[in-house]
Amino acid sequence: MEKQLTGTLALAVFVAALGSLQYGYSLGVINAPQKVIQTHYARSMGLYFDAEFDEERNLSTTLPNPDPNPSILTMYWSLSVAMFPVGGIISSFLVGFVADFRGRIKGMLVLNILAIMGSLLMGLAKLGTPHIMVIAGRAVMGFYCGLSSGLVPMYIGEIAPVKYRGALGTLHQLAIVTGILISQVLGLDILLGNPELWNVLLGLSGAIAVLQSLLLPLCPESPRYLYIKLGKKEEACKSLKRFKGEYDTTKDLVEMQVEKEALEKEEKISLFRLIRSSIYRKQLCVALTLHLSQQFSGINAIFYYSTGIFQRAGVSQPVYATIGVGVVNMIFTLVSVVLVDRTGRRTLMLIGLGGMCLCAVGMTVGLVYQFTFSWMSYLSMTAIFLFVCFFEIGPGPIPWFIVAELFSQGPRPAAIALAGFCNWTSNFIIGMFFPYIEELCGQYMFIIFVVLLFGFTLFTCFRVPETKGKTFEEIAALFQKERVPRPVVGTELEQLKGDTVA
Template sequence: MEHEKQLTGTLAVAVFTAVLGSLQYGYSLGVINAPQKVIERHYGLSLGVWSERSAVLSENSTEEEDFFEAGHHPDVVMYWSLSVAIFSIGGMVSSFLVGFVGDLRGRVKGMLMVNVLAVAAGLLMGLCKMWKPHLMVIAGRAVMGFYCGLTSGLVPMYIGEIAPKAYRGALGTLHQLAVVVGILISQVIGLDFILGNDDMWPLLLGLSGSPAVLQSFLLPLCPESPRYLYILLGKEAEARKSLLRLKGAYDPSADLEEMRREKEEADREARVSILSLIRSSVYRQQLLVALMMHLSQQLSGINAIFYYSTAIFAFAGVDKPVYATIGVGAINTVFTLVSVALVDKAGRRTLTLVGLGGMCCCAIGMTVGLKFQSDYEWMSYVSMSAIFLFVSFFEIGPGPIPWFIVAELFSQGPRPAAIALAGCCNWTSNFIVGMTFPYIQDLLGVYVFVLFAVLLLGFTVFIYLRVPETKGKTFEEIAAVFHKGRKKSLKDATELQQLKTSTDA
């Protein structure tokens, strides 16, 4: 057991290298927001719809009608919206390919191959002034979204397969930690006096490809997933070597025995495609849990906070709302660290329930604060506190846990297909929230967070009733929990049918 708990240098390097992909994902998520006006100005000039004067007006306007005339040209708005949305579309498409890429040459080589996309995307955006900025940025964002869809599946899959059982939760949470650190870095260096200005914004966008360069140098030093080597390729000697590199000098017999049993199970069942996973009744419970966990993350309202926190803080009377938004990013990071510390002690289910329940209360608090802000000055502090607490509760559970729990819920056979489906569900719901939130906000006004409070309450009830605790369990034991529940429901259905038959008789 002592060796089970051992954290080696090789494991640390492997996890650090993998989460560089997650850092890049976070940076790409956050980087587009800060320099919006600067980028719109260059789009307008490139399209020839603005003169230099109107472009200056769009950035420095104080007159509302001047700003409307200069800053809201339909072509500029369309290309800007496309620059933001195309990222999610790229992720939605590529998330289906996670299993294929991960199985093609292995998890490590898979991550190495897709880095070509990240570097290409960074170059397209970094050199966008050389041609038409609006087309170059949109192309770069599409390619980067495609890369991020793959990496948001490959990273949790690799970490889930190499992490010792005792540290699987903490190491799995590092994916989300790297995402929020990436968002925070992009917010800070996106300030106008650093890179978010007229001259430097292409470099700001282009830097989103830089973690891939460092990761490409480090990946050859990382051991391949022992589970991939043994269960998929049947290479026991190589799996043993990989385990010894990851865990140090110990007896790997117990781990190899667990993999042998899982391989026998995997050999008995056909390779599970995405379509057969959707149709299969065997994995229905696990799949429902996996998809609901990802939906709870995206439909919680967190993206509404991330996308519109600057506007909410401005409405609450904060002088420099951009700094309050960076404060949200910092709290994001701190509470993800709290989750890293707690997830293997308190458990996945407990932290998710605490997080969703807390967010539900904060959404109600935010609604009350925004509603009575004009009547009572102190209510602005209520809405601001609710925003900060909302983000804190999100990062304790609903933020990090869905990403790695999918790898825990499924055995080796259906795991890549399940991660692909969960990833697609995540990206699609992210896209829907991003596109529809402004319209819902117009419709509901200050009551918009009541909608999220209702959704959060529903997700909390579902997770309380249907999600088992996976802390400290082997992949076999987790699968057994669902099979036991399935057998029980089949038995109940059979008894009900027998009872009905005897009654009819």
């Protein structure tokens, strides 16, 4: 019997998840020091703002331009937020190429060069033009994170035992929310979120890349990549034993051999062939819709702009409330780790999306009546915290790893690339346009998300099957409405074992 969980497997998952930690850090770091960074933008561009914007430095007397032009600052700030997903949009199409060209481990190792470049641009922003260097650094970091957010779930999904595939897959999201929380804490004014150290705060993500680079050589390559993609059976066998301990690898090799033979019988599944193929259309529709539900749920409006939202809800210390969101975020991701392989993917998605829909209604009611009833600010805060809880139960972690479950080795890289593109594009739309939606809709800004969440809940209810504990072949059969392939037994198993050993 192989060991299901070993030290090597734990190390490999931890090291891979450092890329997700960096993603989360980059996602949340722009939030807390918003006013401080905008102050430097204003100074570098010569804009005028009244003393309330920065009382200590009284920019209204020190900046030369007497004409206020806040729309320019709003544009540059929106670009600072939105260029991060723009980088992800571009790089998401390269996930399959990077993963297959040099492998999962070497791919993640090379990508850290991008992360260090992006962190240097932001860390040195004070030496140049702050808004240009921050926007450029955010774009480069987004390019890195677009690739990393595809490679990390792919690698973890391929090395995880079936029994723990959901729980280990959820660790990608746990690392993201941990990174968000770390960035929010470090973004406090008493730590790094102040006029002297804000550039250090933005550039600190490079330290995570350095740590991962030091640890990645200790991690084995994915056995599925070695055997199915490269045909290196002996190396795949060694990798399996490093992950699971000394055991008879025949069963795992037989499973990979069956998948390899099926893959060899068909042409390589490119991105465009995947889009045109009727065989994978249902899986692709589910995968893309789940990623859309993650981003268009409104969660990134909370992550990017929660400080301002809490301020409008009447919270006296909005930065600390934002950190509270980060803590709740991490706790309920841990809850999802425990539940995902017990309750199932579909059930948690339904609970999460339905709960978020109700919370979005609560947020809207709280914002509309906050000046009519004093207790409405508490309703708004409670709804925001519950919104994050429901997100992390299902819509947060599940879309990232379920794509690897829905597709076999052949179309998997292309499917992950397309899902990543969908995720990052919707991320960009929220990051870029939410401030304008907020201006246009005012207190009713979350009504849009209520409608979207209701639609996503209905889609999940009627179109998303349960994938818990199923092999790739069984999952494919669910979509093709075919009978689940019968187990290989008797003389057939002996023959496959003989072929594998040979």
